[in-house]
Amino acid sequence: MSDIRTIDVLSDSTGETAEKVVRAALLQFPHSGVQIRLHTRVRTRESARPVLERAAQEGALVVFTVVSPELREYIHASSYELRVEALDLIGSLIGKLGTYLDRQPINTPSAMLPLSDEYFRRIEAVEFTVKSDDGKEPRNFKKADIVLVGVSRTSKTPLSTLLAQRGLRVANLPIVLNFEVPPELEEAPQDRVVGLTIGLDQLVEIRKARLKQLGMPVDASYGLREQVKEELEYAAKIFRAHPQWPVIDVTGRAIEETAVIILESLKERDEQTKNARAAIV
């Protein structure tokens, strides 16, 4: 058994979901130094077997998502034979769903299913969002499902792409000191605009780190703080002039959390974003 602990994630598709669940669970064991090995498109006994044998040799833990009942059964039986600990991540959920829906699962690996309209809508949303980053396409403000507005370093770009992954077309606009927001934003549906704000201390820290990264002097901290304060006050003034916009504080929040808060603040008002959260699958 090697020194490094290993989890073999075995999937009949891309393994993206399984890996995500394993990483989420590992957060409960900080600094565990666990290595994840991903085995994708494993769809036969012949391709599953070597993974299990190596796991047995190295004392690795196996976590798998496989939709074929036969292959699932084979993995269970082989793990027992090889004395490998193997955990089925999705089998009991599929079983429960089958009972709940009173239907049989199709047992086809998701990567082999035809691409859905939803899939293409998501792709299109990502393209729209990347093109509409940083105020580059003001005429997209009125076409967007969400327009994020805030000073530099309020997570506009990563928030935009995260929301786009859920099928939302997102544009964002930086607030720059003493620059008014462009008329295209005033003409866009105001109930889709969201203001982002951040605590002064955190923003000063982020900007200092940024200057350091760029190799600029950061001694002039007092000046920096005054300037950041002025920017945040200018943003607050713009937000006050647009009381329809919800304003969300991103201080100390992961973008995943801010994204949920944004969607919650919009969901009552906008059918499109509501669908992104509670979609009929």
Add this chain to the structure above:
Amino acid sequence: MSDIRTIDVLSDSTGETAEKVVRAALLQFPHSGVQIRLHTRVRTRESARPVLERAAQEGALVVFTVVSPELREYIHASSYELRVEALDLIGSLIGKLGTYLDRQPINTPSAMLPLSDEYFRRIEAVEFTVKSDDGKEPRNFKKADIVLVGVSRTSKTPLSTLLAQRGLRVANLPIVLNFEVPPELEEAPQDRVVGLTIGLDQLVEIRKARLKQLGMPVDASYGLREQVKEELEYAAKIFRAHPQWPVIDVTGRAIEETAVIILESLKERDEQTKNARAAIV
């Protein structure tokens, strides 16, 4: 019991992982018309109880990810009492990990954990990637972990942002007929460049759909086909001139699948991308 089938996803954090697993499992039941209701940051009995009561009333299925053993126990007991079907998505995985690692989990909802260096690296990668879309920042080619090169509509943008979510800094460059690739690309580490190609028929279909969307006439199909063919041949010529670049065919593939193939093709050569796949957590 209402007509629409509902799954209540209950999470002590953002619910992103849980929702993803449920959506993956639902792919095995096409056209099931299931509605997902997401309940985020549920961390107390008082906030869990109404979700379970409503699920009982409406005959909904509950899927939960909660790290607190007490709250998990409470949800199990209440579900039993209310006769609600409730499935614990992450409990047994955390249990197995605890045994495997011979450690106690910290039982802290992931949204309450401090943001990791890995998190900030991912954010930075997304920002880099969005700024480097569509050949806009040629000087970023040499700083990128991956540079994707291909004709228009080979999924460069959505692939780039998907890879960026894994912490990779990605740039992409469109191949345009009779335009040479910029010198910045030739100067970049050639083992990080990946060519994307696509079947002629599929590309013609995509371009036709695109023209339709833009309200342009698509009768001139023959001309379109000739033009697309010429573009693909020009791309193939560029790829032949750069035999170091792996060339990946995206025809009929979901971007998640192409992303895995790209990472597999690079992993032996590049420690950085290897880490993105098999990261020490």
